Amino acid sequence: MTTLHPAIETLPEPGGGEAALRGFLHGLPGVDQVGAEARAAGLATRSIKRESKLWALELAVRMTDLTTLEGADTPGKVRALCAKARRPDPSDPDVPPVAAVCVYPDLVPIAVAALAGSGVHVASVATAFPSGRASLAVKLADVADAVAAGASEIDMVIDRGAFLSGRYGQVGEEIAAVKAACRDARLKVILETGELATLDNVRRASWLAMTHGADFIKTSTGKVSPASTLPVILVMLEAVRDFHDATARAVGVKAAGGIRVAKDAIRYLVVVHETAGAAWLDPDRFRFGASSLLNDLLMQRRKQLTGVYAGPDHFTLD
Amino acid sequence: MPEPTWTYAPAPESRDVVTLRSAYGLFVDGAFTDPTDGGSFKTVNPATEEVLAEVAQAGPADVDRAVAAARRAHTEVWGPMPGRERAKYLYRIARILAERAREFAVLETLDNGKPIRESRDVDVPMASAHFFHYAGWADKLEHAGFGAEPRPLGVAGQVIPWNFPLLMAAWKLAPALATGNTCVLKPAETTPLSALLLAEVLQQADLPPGVVNIIPGAGDTGATLVAHPDLDKVAFTGSTEVGKAIQRQLAGTRVRLTLELGGKAANVVFADAPIDQAVEGIVNGIFFNQGHVCCAGSRLLVQESVVDAVLDTLKRRLGTLRLGDPLDKNTDIGAINSAEQLARITALVEAGEGEGAQRWSVACELPEHGYWFPPTLFTDVSQSHRIAREEIFGPVLSVLTFRTPDEAIAKANNTPYGLSAGVWTEKGSRILWMAQRLRAGVVWANTFNRFDPASPFGGYQESGFGREGGRHGLAPYLRSPDLRSPDA
Numbered sequence: 001m002t003t004l005h006p007a008i009e010t011l012p013e014p015g016g017g018e019a020a021l022r023g024f025l026h027g028l029p030g031v032d033q034v035g036a037e038a039r040a041a042g043l044a045t046r047s048i049k050r051e052s053k054l055w056a057l058e059l060a061v062r063m064t065d066l067t068t069l070e071g072a073d074t075p076g077k078v079r080a081l082c083a084k085a086r087r088p089d090p091s092d093p094d095v096p097p098v099a100a101v102c103v104y105p106d107l108v109p110i111a112v113a114a115l116a117g118s119g120v121h122v123a124s125v126a127t128a129f130p131s132g133r134a135s136l137a138v139k140l141a142d143v144a145d146a147v148a149a150g151a152s153e154i155d156m157v158i159d160r161g162a163f164l165s166g167r168y169g170q171v172g173e174e175i176a177a178v179k180a181a182c183r184d185a186r187l188k189v190i191l192e193t194g195e196l197a198t199l200d201n202v203r204r205a206s207w208l209a210m211t212h213g214a215d216f217i218k219t220s221t222g223k224v225s226p227a228s229t230l231p232v233i234l235v236m237l238e239a240v241r242d243f244h245d246a247t248a249r250a251v252g253v254k255a256a257g258g259i260r261v262a263k264d265a266i267r268y269l270v271v272v273h274e275t276a277g278a279a280w281l282d283p284d285r286f287r288f289g290a291s292s293l294l295n296d297l298l299m300q301r302r303k304q305l306t307g308v309y310a311g312p313d314h315f316t317l318d
Numbered sequence: 319m320p321e322p323t324w325t326y327a328p329a330p331e332s333r334d335v336v337t338l339r340s341a342y343g344l345f346v347d348g349a350f351t352d353p354t355d356g357g358s359f360k361t362v363n364p365a366t367e368e369v370l371a372e373v374a375q376a377g378p379a380d381v382d383r384a385v386a387a388a389r390r391a392h393t394e395v396w397g398p399m400p401g402r403e404r405a406k407y408l409y410r411i412a413r414i415l416a417e418r419a420r421e422f423a424v425l426e427t428l429d430n431g432k433p434i435r436e437s438r439d440v441d442v443p444m445a446s447a448h449f450f451h452y453a454g455w456a457d458k459l460e461h462a463g464f465g466a467e468p469r470p471l472g473v474a475g476q477v478i479p480w481n482f483p484l485l486m487a488a489w490k491l492a493p494a495l496a497t498g499n500t501c502v503l504k505p506a507e508t509t510p511l512s513a514l515l516l517a518e519v520l521q522q523a524d525l526p527p528g529v530v531n532i533i534p535g536a537g538d539t540g541a542t543l544v545a546h547p548d549l550d551k552v553a554f555t556g557s558t559e560v561g562k563a564i565q566r567q568l569a570g571t572r573v574r575l576t577l578e579l580g581g582k583a584a585n586v587v588f589a590d591a592p593i594d595q596a597v598e599g600i601v602n603g604i605f606f607n608q609g610h611v612c613c614a615g616s617r618l619l620v621q622e623s624v625v626d627a628v629l630d631t632l633k634r635r636l637g638t639l640r641l642g643d644p645l646d647k648n649t650d651i652g653a654i655n656s657a658e659q660l661a662r663i664t665a666l667v668e669a670g671e672g673e674g675a676q677r678w679s680v681a682c683e684l685p686e687h688g689y690w691f692p693p694t695l696f697t698d699v700s701q702s703h704r705i706a707r708e709e710i711f712g713p714v715l716s717v718l719t720f721r722t723p724d725e726a727i728a729k730a731n732n733t734p735y736g737l738s739a740g741v742w743t744e745k746g747s748r749i750l751w752m753a754q755r756l757r758a759g760v761v762w763a764n765t766f767n768r769f770d771p772a773s774p775f776g777g778y779q780e781s782g783f784g785r786e787g788g789r790h791g792l793a794p795y796l797r798s799p800d801l802r803s804p805d806a
Contacts, residue, residue, distance in 0.1 A: 002634065003626035005593060030744040032764045035595030045435060047329035047647035055324060238594050269324075274638045278323045 002245045005029060011246060014176045014212050018169035025168055025207060031199035031235055040230035046270045050304075053266065057301040058096060059281060060265040061088055064297075065123055065254065065289045067102040068318070069130075069222065075110045078103055081318050082114035089298045090316065098294065099283040100153055104129075105146040112150035123153035123188070127178060130192075130221035132157035136174055143181040154178070155188040155254075157221060160195045163205060172212040179213030188216035188254055188287075193232045194224040202232055206239035210251050218254035222289065227257025230271060237275040250279070256289030262300040265293060291318055326640075329647040331434045335421045338428075341372040342510070344380055344534065345517035347387035348527025355379040356535065361510055364431035365644050365653040365688040373510050376533035381502070381542045384531035388473045388500040389548055391528030396500050397470055401457035408453030408495060410523040415446040415488075418519065422512060426484055427644045429511040431653030431689070432607050434645050444769060445488035448787075451771035452496035455792060459497060462789055468796040470498030471574060472550035477540045478513075479556045480506035480655050481610040481711075487513050489786050490553055491530060497795040499551065502531045504543050508656045510534035549573055551795065555612070558709075558735075558780045576784025576794045578612065578776060580709040581737030583758065584730035585615030585766060586720075589624045591742035595764065597631050600715070603740060603766035605639065605693050608654055609713040612781070613738035615766050617706060618695075618717045619726055625719050629697065636680050636693050643685075654689040654712065663691050663712035670696050670705035675716070701732055709735070723748065727755045736778025740766045759785075 012024045048056055066085045068077060082101055089095040100121035101111050111122045124146035128134035134142075143154055156178045162170045179187050189209035193202050209217050217236055220227035233255050240251045253276075255268055265288060272280050280286050295315040303309050341358070343350040356377035360369045376384065396404070415422065422445075423437040432441070459468050474494045478486035483505055494501050505513035517532050533539060537560070544552045544564050554564055555578040568575050585603050587596045603615025620628050644652035654660040671677050675696040684690040695715040699706050705716045720726040730739055739758040741749050753761045759777045762768060769775065774790035776782060784794045 002630045005627040005631075006589075006623060029591065029593040032592040032595040032744075035592065035598055035764060039595070039598050045439070045647070046326065048326060049329045050327040052325060052327040273324055281324055 004246055005242070008242055008246050011211050014172060018167070021168045021172060021208070022166065025204040028203055028207060031203055033199050033231070036199055036231045036234055040234045040271065043271050043274055044230060044267045046267075048266050048270065054301065054304045056266050056269050057262060057297050057304065060262070060269065060288060060297050061294065061301075062096045062099060063283045063287050064098040064294055065100045065102045065256075065287050066098050066294060066318070067222070067256075067289050067291050069102070069104060069125060073104060073107060075107065078107045078110045079114050082111055082120070084294070084316060084318055085115065085120045086118045088294055089302075091314075092302070095298065095301070099287055102155065102289060105142060105149065105151070108146050108149035108151045121152045122150060123155055124149075124151035125155045125157075125221075127156040129155070129157055130223040132159050133161075136177060139174065140177060140181045143178050147181065147183055147185050151185055153186045153188060154182050155190055155218060157190045157192060158205065158209070160192050163196070163201075163208075168208055172208055175209055175212040175214060186215045187213060188218045189214040190218045190221055190256070192221055192224055193219045193228070194226045199231065199235050202235045203239055206236050207243070210239065210243045214251060216252040216254050216287065218256055218289065220257040222257035228255040228259060230267060233268060234271055234275055237272060237280070240280070241276045250285060252285040252287065253280070254287040254289055259288055259290050260292050260296065262293070262296045265297065326648050328643070330643060330645045331424055331427075331438075331647055333424060333428070333645070336425045336428065338371055341374070342514045342534070343374045344376050344384070345514065345530075345532040346380065346384045347531065348521065348525075350517070353377055353380050354383070356539070359507065359536065361429060361508065363428050363688075364508070364655050365685070367687050370428060371511065373514070373534050375535040376504070376539045378542050380533055381539065381546055384502045384533050385473060385475070385546050385548050387528035387531055388502050391526055392470070392472055392500040395526045396495075396529045397472075397498050399498070401459055401496075401498070404495065404498065405453045405456035407523055407525050408449050408456060408492065411519060411525070412446050412449035412453060414519045414522055415442065415449060419443065419446070422484060422515060424645070425515055426512045427652070429509050430480065430483060431644055431655050433649040433652040434647055435649065436607060441482055441485045444771070445485045448485075448488040448492045448771045452492035452791075455789070456496040459792065459796070462792055464793060464796045468497070471795055471797055472499060473548060474499045474501050474551040474553060474795065475543045475546060475549045476501055476503045476553045477544060477556065478503065478505055480509040481607060481612070483509040484512040484516060486555055487516055490555075493786070493791045494553075494795050495529065497792055499795050500529045502533060502543060504533055504535060504540050507534070507536040544568070551575075553784070553794065554578070561782060574794065576786075577782035578784070578786065579780060579782040580711075580735055581612045581614065581777065581781050582617055582707065582709055582733045582735045583613055583615045583738040583740070584617045584619050584733075584756075585740040586619045586726050586730055586742065586752065587621065587624070587628060588741075588743040588745070588748065589621040590744050592744060592764065593624070593628065593631060596742040597628065597635050599740060599742060599764070599766040600632055601635060601639070604715045605636075605651060605713050606767050608652055608691070610655060610659070610711055611767065613760060613767065614711075615738070615740050616710060616715060617730075618715055619720050619729055620717065621726075622719045622721050625717075629717065632695070633678065636695075639680060639682075639693055641680075641682050641684070641690070641692065651693060651713065654691050657689055659711065660689040660691060663710055663714060666705060666708060666710045666712075667694060667714055670699070670703060670716070673703045673705070675699045675703055675705060701729060707733065723751065727752065731755070731757045734780040737781035738762065
């Protein structure tokens with residue numbers, strides 16, 4: 001049993017008032033940015049070879065939320081993505097399916113139909129993604145719509161404007177309301193860390209989301225740069241680790257945006273492994289939100305098995 | 319399905335980049351020579367106890383030869399040479415070191431036992447950086463604040479330790495050469511190889527013969543060197559005990575002396591510290607280089623209200639440290655440098671247990687051969703315990719607590735040493751308040767064991783005197799005309 005830091009011995013109750021919430025979030029131990037960046041850079045030098053690399057590549061495939069979030073998305077595009085999600089490498093049935101397909105709410109029915117029986121989750125962004133600039137009623141309707149259409153995971157965005165101006169209670173209430181609207185669906189809370197500016201804010205936003213019902217905390221929408229970075233993921237993993245110490249509830253982490261090559265994915269897994277621990281090396285506790293990453297994972301996996309690189313034309317376009 | 323836990327496959331750095339010779343001579347007057355009256359000794363890989371090479375040991379006649387070569391080189395070549403010309407040699411040495419970095423890293427790890435991650439990312443790049451830094455000073459000495467026409471002292475005898483063999487050689491040689499001195503360097507008995515490879519680099523750089531002479535040997539070689547009557551300067555890094563002996567010996571002579579000795583640094587963690595980074599700093603402070611660091615943060619002072627949380631987080635973090643083959647790129651903790659050092663660490667740890675402190679060690683498997691000690695921490699330590707006062711020079715942390723900033727200062731300063739200290743707090747004003755009161759040559763704020771060639775390093779009290787690094791590191795090798803003594 002780990003002794004809790006005094007700052008997290010008593011957690012704020014949802015609806016417990018703005019002052020209590022602010023006191024809690026600002027009482028959390030600070031994050032020294034230089035130190036956090038150095039730690040992340042140190043972990044990135046781990047050298048993962050042979051069977052441990054193959055294991056990591058397959059785990060990363062199983063952790064992928066294959067994502068398409070474009071205005072130009074069509075049912076055909078989503079069906080193609082779902083086919084890829086079921087069988088990422090058509091030439092090798094040993095490649096496991098990905099964790100989920102992530103689409104806009106109106107395309108959820110298409111994805112649900114295409115993935116029936118596959119075990120691949122359908123995730124939908126909701127709550128006026130990506131900006132979050134809509135009334136709570138509209139956000140909740142957006143969520144209810146996606147859940148009714150069969151989404152088993154909801155990726156919501158927090159109101160960064162409210163967070164940055166210190167209206168933590170408002171952000172927390174929205175998260176709690178969305179969680180209720182999710183019913184049985186898993187709630188991923190997107191912090192949009194690229195707009196939070198400091199790692200202290202990343203830590204506060206993580207705790208705010210976790211204490212108000214998040215099942216996952218997620219870095220980014222993918223629409224803002226920088227998206228996911230190793231130091232940000234490190235801080236979020238420390239938060240879920242400490243939250244687990246405090247409550248015994250395991251919250252997952254999703255790194256989204258900017259992870260394009262297998263080498264980066266493996267670095268993330270090392271940070272997961274050596275920060276939150278081996279229990280987080282599981283698709284129920286860690287995800288990659290990405291699209292182009294998958295093909296590099298497949299290419300590196302085949303290289304690991306055959307010793308030679310196959311060209312990009314041997315892997316399917318989404 | 320593969321097993322749920324992730325075991326990293328071995329990722330060893332290849333030994334092939336290093337060509338080990340079976341025997342190494344002395345490097346005197348630009349050439350490798352056999353000793354005239356010294357014998358030889360074996361140097362071993364502390365991770366495996368494998369004998370790496372037979373190394374010549376310098377006797378008194380060899381020390382004489384080396385000092386004479388250095389004197390001649392100083393009088394005829396290096397002393398009169400303009401600074402801008404000396405700089406070219408230093409730049410060349412720095413570049414060759416960088417080019418041959420991997421070779422040096424592997425050799426250092428073989429001979430010393432430190433993880434390749436550290437020799438690759440710290441020791442070798444820092445050694446190169448020191449030569450680059452002092453190369454830049456060589457033609458600017460008259461603007462460095464030591465008078466209009468600062469002159470070199472002459473011949474420097476330099477004795478270095480085994481914990482950072484190449485880096486300490488660079489710390490000693492680079493400022494001495496930049497200022498126009500010539501050198502006789504004695505590397506440590508257990509780690510002579512990287513200095514001898516450096517001798518090859520000096521040849522490759524066409525450094526004039528005699529400017530640097532490298533004479534391996536044990537303590538008696540060092541004693542002969544520092545007692546040599548034709549030295550102008552002695553620089554020593556090593557134990558306080560030997561440092562005191564040297565200071566006694568040189569008292570009353572006109573030989574200039576700088577000493578960089580032991581330490582028992584306090585790493586002070588306040589309740590408002592960035593805890594996760596503080597834990598990293600504690601780990602880096604005492605387990606970097608197996609704790610074989612004179613400025614290691616070997617006394618952890620934690621504010622009482624967070625001590626349990628900090629220790630639990632620390633222990634969990636220590637559980638992720640990877641101890642084993644130093645050549646493996648994922649190894650965090652390598653081998654203890656020698657059987658002798660392992661015996662000293664073991665004895666002090668037993669003393670700690672005997673005095674009633676609570677020992678906790680990482681549960682990890684130690685390799686069958688070689689010299690190893692698991693990362694260890696002691697709680698219930700009081701100021702009077704030997705493990706709180708004596709330098710252990712190993713991966714052993716003594717944890718003490720404090721309640722107020724005044725108490726932290728009192729405990730941190732209650733040591734005969736004074737090399738370094740660390741302060742962890744989010745409150746900037748407290749950092750400054752602490753730094754003003756800590757009696758230590760280096761105070762790190764929210765970090766630990768950070769070095770830079772531009773930053774001076776050195777101690778208070780029994781940690782020695784004189785500064786190495788930066789502009790301050792030039793002073794011990796310069797004779798300012800304004801301060802010239804009557805006999806100079």
